[in-house]
Amino acid sequence: MSVPAAIQERAAWLRSEIERHNHAYYVLDAPTIPDVEYDRLFRELQALEHDYPALLTADSPTQRVGAAPLKAFPPAVHGVPMLSLNNAFEAAEVEAFDQRVRDALGTIVAVDYAAEPKFDGLAISLTYEDGVFVRGATRGDGTTGEEVTPNLRTLRDIPLRLCGTGWPVRLEVRGEVLMFKADFDRLNEKQRERGDKLFANPRNAAAGSLRQLDSRITAARPLSFFAYGVGAGGEALDARTHAEILDRLVAWGFPVAAERLVVQGVRGLLGYFEQIGQRRASLPYDIDGVVYKVNRLDWQDALGFVSRAPRFAIAHKFPAEEAMTTVLGIDVQVGRTGAITPVARLQPVFVGGVTVTNATLHNEDEVRRKDVRVGDTVIVRRAGDVIPEVVSVVLDRRPMRDLVTPLHEPWSLLSHYPVCPECSSAIVRGEDEAVARCSGGLFCPAQRKQALLHFAARRAMDIEGLGDKLVDQLVDAGLVHTPADLYRLDVATLSGLERMAEKSATNLVAAIEKSRQTTLARFVFALGIRNVGEATARDLARHFGDLEALMAANSDALQAVPDVGPVVAASIAAFFAEAHNREVIAGLRAAGISWPTVQPVAESAQAFIGKTFVLTGTLPTLKRDDAKAMIEAAGGKVAGSVSKKTDYVVAGEEAGSKLEKAVELGIAVIDEAALIELLTQGVNA
Ligand code: IVH
Numbered sequence: 001m002s003v004p005a006a007i008q009e010r011a012a013w014l015r016s017e018i019e020r021h022n023h024a025y026y027v028l029d030a031p032t033i034p035d036v037e038y039d040r041l042f043r044e045l046q047a048l049e050h051d052y053p054a055l056l057t058a059d060s061p062t063q064r065v066g067a068a069p070l071k072a073f074p075p076a077v078h079g080v081p082m083l084s085l086n087n088a089f090e091a092a093e094v095e096a097f098d099q100r101v102r103d104a105l106g107t108i109v110a111v112d113y114a115a116e117p118k119f120d121g122l123a124i125s126l127t128y129e130d131g132v133f134v135r136g137a138t139r140g141d142g143t144t145g146e147e148v149t150p151n152l153r154t155l156r157d158i159p160l161r162l163c164g165t166g167w168p169v170r171l172e173v174r175g176e177v178l179m180f181k182a183d184f185d186r187l188n189e190k191q192r193e194r195g196d197k198l199f200a201n202p203r204n205a206a207a208g209s210l211r212q213l214d215s216r217i218t219a220a221r222p223l224s225f226f227a228y229g230v231g232a233g234g235e236a237l238d239a240r241t242h243a244e245i246l247d248r249l250v251a252w253g254f255p256v257a258a259e260r261l262v263v264q265g266v267r268g269l270l271g272y273f274e275q276i277g278q279r280r281a282s283l284p285y286d287i288d289g290v291v292y293k294v295n296r297l298d299w300q301d302a303l304g305f306v307s308r309a310p311r312f313a314i315a316h317k318f319p320a321e322e323a324m325t326t327v328l329g330i331d332v333q334v335g336r337t338g339a340i341t342p343v344a345r346l347q348p349v350f351v352g353g354v355t356v357t358n359a360t361l362h363n364e365d366e367v368r369r370k371d372v373r374v375g376d377t378v379i380v381r382r383a384g385d386v387i388p389e390v391v392s393v394v395l396d397r398r399p400m401r402d403l404v405t406p407l408h409e410p411w412s413l414l415s416h417y418p419v420c421p422e423c424s425s426a427i428v429r430g431e432d433e434a435v436a437r438c439s440g441g442l443f444c445p446a447q448r449k450q451a452l453l454h455f456a457a458r459r460a461m462d463i464e465g466l467g468d469k470l471v472d473q474l475v476d477a478g479l480v481h482t483p484a485d486l487y488r489l490d491v492a493t494l495s496g497l498e499r500m501a502e503k504s505a506t507n508l509v510a511a512i513e514k515s516r517q518t519t520l521a522r523f524v525f526a527l528g529i530r531n532v533g534e535a536t537a538r539d540l541a542r543h544f545g546d547l548e549a550l551m552a553a554n555s556d557a558l559q560a561v562p563d564v565g566p567v568v569a570a571s572i573a574a575f576f577a578e579a580h581n582r583e584v585i586a587g588l589r590a591a592g593i594s595w596p597t598v599q600p601v602a603e604s605a606q607a608f609i610g611k612t613f614v615l616t617g618t619l620p621t622l623k624r625d626d627a628k629a630m631i632e633a634a635g636g637k638v639a640g641s642v643s644k645k646t647d648y649v650v651a652g653e654e655a656g657s658k659l660e661k662a663v664e665l666g667i668a669v670i671d672e673a674a675l676i677e678l679l680t681q682g683v684n685a
Contacts, residue, residue, distance in 0.1 A: 003052045011055045014045040018061040019161065026157035026224075027255045058153075059132050059160040066154050066216030073146035073213070076137035078125055079172050079232025083142060083308055085291065085315040091270055094292075097314045098266040101294060104303055104311065110265030112295040114242040115272040116257050118315050119226055120286040121178025121206050126152065127232075128171045131162040138210070142308065150215035152177075158225050159253035167252060172231030175254070179206040180284045183222035200391065202286050224285070227254040241295045259283075262295055273316050280318070281384040289317035318353075321383045324394060325349035327376050330361065330411050334422050336450035337530050338437035340413065342367050344378065344390050352382030359388040363434045364413040373398075373411060422446035442482065442580065449475050451528050455483040459534055460526035461515040462623075465508045473497050483526070484587030486512055517621040520547060520595045521629065527585070530571040539563060540572075542633045545598055547585070551576045596622075596676045598630060607679065608636030611647045614662070617655030619672040627675065634679055642667065650675050 003011075018041050024032040042062070049056045056062075088094045101111055123139040136152035137145035152158055155177070179187070184202040191198050199205035209221035227249045230237070239245045246256050259279070263272050269292050276290050294300050294312040303312040329345040342361040349356055359380050361367045372378060372390055377397035382388040413427070413436055420427055425440030442448050452471045456463035463486070474480040479493065489512065494505035518526075524547075525537035532540070543561045544550040550572075558569035575581055613631050615624055615638060622630075627650065628638045642649060642661040649662035649669045662669050670678070 003054050007048060007052060008055065011045060011048050011052075014041055014048070015060055016161075017041055018045065019159070022061060022156050023159065023163070023253050027253065058134070061160065063160075064154045064156060064219065066214070066219035067150040069214035069216075070150070071213070073148060073211075075140075075144050076125075076135060076147040077144050078137065078142075079127070079170070080234070081142050081308075082123060082125060082139045082145070082174065082231070083305065083310060085313055086309045087289075088314050088316045089319070094269055094273075094314070094316055095266050097292070098269065101303065101312065105299055110268070111299075112241075113263055113265075113269055113292045114246070114260065114295045115263050115269065115290055115292050116228060116246075116260040117276060117283070117287040118289040118291045118317070119176035119178050119228070119257075120203050120288040121176040121226075122203070122210065124148075124152065124175060124177050124210075124225075125231055126158060126173045126175070128162055128167065128173065130169060131167055133158065133160045146211070148210060151210055151212060151218040154215055154219035155223050155225050157255050163253040164251045166237075166248065168233035168236035171233035173227050173249065173254065174229040174231050175225055175227035177206055177210055177223055177225050178202060178285050179209070179222060180224055181286065182284065183224075187222060225255060227256050228291070239297060241297060242293050242300070243295055245297075269316070277318065281386075287318075289315050291315050319351070321352045322379050322381045322391065323349045323351035323356075324377055324379055325356075327372060327374055327378055327390075329374055330367070330372070330416070332413070332417055332421060334420060334438050334444060334446035334450075336447060336454050336528055338420075338440065338444065338447050340417070340420070340427060340436045340438060342411070342413065344372060346378075346380065349380060351380055351388070352384075354382065356380060356382055356388045359390045361390055364411075364429075364436060365434055367411050371410060373409065420444060420446075445475050448481070452480065452483060452486070454528045455526045456486075456515075457526075460522055461518060462522070463508075463515050464511045465504065466511070469499065470497065470508075482584045482587060484584055484591055487516070487588070487591035487593075516592045516594065518593060518595050519622070519626045519630070520545075520598070522626070523547070523588075523593065523595060524550065527575070527581070529575040531568045532572060536561075536564065536568065538629060538633070542598075551582070551585075596679075598633070598676075598679050608634040611636045612645055613638050613675075614640070614642050614646050614649045614658055615652075616649060616658035617652035619650070619652035622672055622675075627672070630679055631675075648675075648678075 018038070021032050021038055021041075024030050045060070046062050049060065049062055088097060098111065102108065105111070125137050125139070125145065126133060127135040133153070134149075135147060136149045136158075137147050139145050153160065179202040181202060184199065184205050187205060188198050199208065205221070206223055209218055209223055212218045228246070229242070230245055230249075234245070237245065237248065239248065241262075243260070243262050246260055250256050259276060261272060263269060273290055276287070280287060292314055294303060300310070300312040303310070305311060326347045327344045328347060331343050331345055333341045333343050335341060342364060344359045344361055346357055346359055361370070361372060370390065370392055372393055375398075377394040379391040379394065380388055381391045417427060419425060420438035420440055423438065423440040423444035423446070425438050425444060427436050428439050429436035438444050438447065440447065442451060449468070449471050452475070453466070453468060455461055456466040456471075458464075466486075471480075474489075474497075477497075479489070480486060489509065491502065491505045491509050494500050494508060495502045500508075519541070521534075521538040521541035524532065524540055525534050539561050540550055544553065553573075555566065555569040555573055558564050558572055559566065564572075608631055613636055615627055619627060631638050639646060642658050642665065644665060646662070646665075646667050649658060649667055651659050651662075651669050651671060659669065
């Protein structure tokens with residue numbers, strides 16, 4: 001059946017429209033049309049292809065849903081081999097690399113390098129013929145990989161047809177398939193709900209998802225792609241640098257790391273490593289290092305290869321985040337709310353750049369699920385600043401005899417800890433709760449210590465210098481029972497403690513003194529009410545305006561606060577119903593803790609709506625964040641610089657150029673006291 005020209009045109013238009021929206025959504029992260037509209041275009045194309053099968057082409061976006069299962073992956077020979085990279089772990093190795101490059105090039109000036117993240121996924125090669133995606137393959141042994149074209153076609157960010165112009169007739173694009181951290185979490189959540197096997201990490205999930213004989217399974221998995229180079233066809237590009245190649249890949253529609261940068265010399269390389277290291281945790285995908293490539297392509301050619309790795313590039317890897325070690329014992333820790341956390345005591349092991357001796361096992365169910373036993377060999381993970389955790393047991397390494405010796409029985413909380421190890425109170429575990437808790441409350445020294453540390457934390461009462469070693473001593477010596485006791489400490493008592501000189505004791509007393517002046521939000525957060533984090537504390541303070549109203553509120557009144565549901569309301573009410581807690585609060589107020597009163601939102605009705613403030617200098621009592629939160633709570637905006645649109649400049653000590661600018665523009669300048677008055681009375685009152 002021949003296809004009418006008008007239909008052919010319509011199908012071609014639909015295809016290019018859909019791919020344009022795919023690119024905007026998946027590559028640029030900037031959706032151009034609503035989902036329903038996209039779906040409508042998609043269904044129209046599907047219907048046309050159904051009515052006119054001759055229309056169907058391999059590059060049609062409808063083919064991204066996966067195809068019938070294969071029996072095996074055919075072999076695919078790469079046009080240009082896919083090489084590996086040599087690794088560097090230390091700055092000295094990077095310096096040596098740069099030295100080798102300069103020696104070989106005979107240059108003494110700093111070399112330009114293209115630096116980019118080293119994606120932790122799997123390498124693939126995509127072949128385009130006349131701008132159409134025809135074949136995709138895994139790296140395999142570097143020469144021959146497995147052809148996984150139908151699977152790769154399901155990745156929305158791989159262009160099926162190149163945009164723009166200037167590509168060679170045959171082009172191999174090289175890059176990495178990976179899974180974003182958030183997609184990985186969602187996928188594992190789904191796997192858990194369905195009772196399916198969980199993936200250990202995004203890399204494994206990506207590899208497992210790509211190597212599916214049934215590409216419809218791949219289509220259902222959230223895979224992503226980043227391009228980092230070209231293979232065959234590269235020589236025809238007439239590009240001068242690697243950075244130019246990456247820019248072309250962007251123009252042709254490929255996702256390329258936004259973090260790429262051209263840097264100069266070894267200092268540039270190490271600076272880049274440092275900078276990406278700091279951003280690592282906040283990147284949406286896993287990386288295991290960075291890659292440096294000599295930017296000039298003629299220099300790359302001149303440098304060439306040694307065996308299977310280029311001389312012009314190197315991978316600078318982060319310290320491994322996972323390592324193997326043995327479990328020496330399983331202890332528990334008691335948290336601020338009494339939560340009992342099992343902790344594995346480990347044979348010390350170097351992981352994530354530090355030596356780790358303890359790793360959390362989260363809770364009893366996790367210990368059972370992972371079946372961690374004393375004596376086991378385990379994989380420990382420490383990523384960024386996250387608490388080290390036991391990922392899994394290496395069962396192959398569990399000695400046969402250990403399966404029968406009593407020492408290595410499955411671990412259970414109650415058999416090891418019938419009562420709280422800190423205070424001997426009963427340990428209870430609610431029916432639907434994963435966490436077991438010590439019922440000792442503030443009678444339990446462990447909970448008391450944690451409660452004090454929380455009280456003093458920077459975002460709570462902000463008492464600098466009150467760390468865990470000191471809290472241990474204060475509680476153990478019976479000097480401090482409740483937070484109110486902190487305000488009775490004096491320099492003489494404190495300097496008698498270990499590691500406290502008179503100077504540090506004086507500083508601490510000053511810090512405690514300073515914390516007397518605070519905000520209601522900080523105070524409520526500092527109390528450590530279960531389920532009340534910083535944001536909820538701020539909402540509560542904003543809603544009730546004073547502590548008495550909050551303490552008197554019943555569950556209904558509490559639930560009138562945005563984001564406070566029955567569970568949070570119940571923990572707040574339970575906290576204030578406890579006589580002991582009310583006594584501690586009374587003690588704190590008697591110790592002189594106070595905060596500026598702010599009218600509750602309901603009454604002042606967003607007094608600052610439409611008003612813009614600029615804060616400058618140091619305010620006498622309010623911290624800048626607090627002042628900002630209070631202004632925003634009243635509906636105002638806080639800007640970073642003074643302009644004609646500014647309504648008020650709040651100036652404290654050592655206010656600088658912003659104050660001058662305000663005076664110059666004739667903008668109202670107020671101090672902290674006036675700000676608080678405005679907050680209480682409203683701008684127009
Ligand atoms: S370039 C000739 N750039 O690292 C150089 N590789 O050992 C070819 N990788 O499995 C590699 N991110 O898939 C390059 N930005 C990046 C990379 C990268 C990850 C992987 C690559 C290969 C391994 C090389």
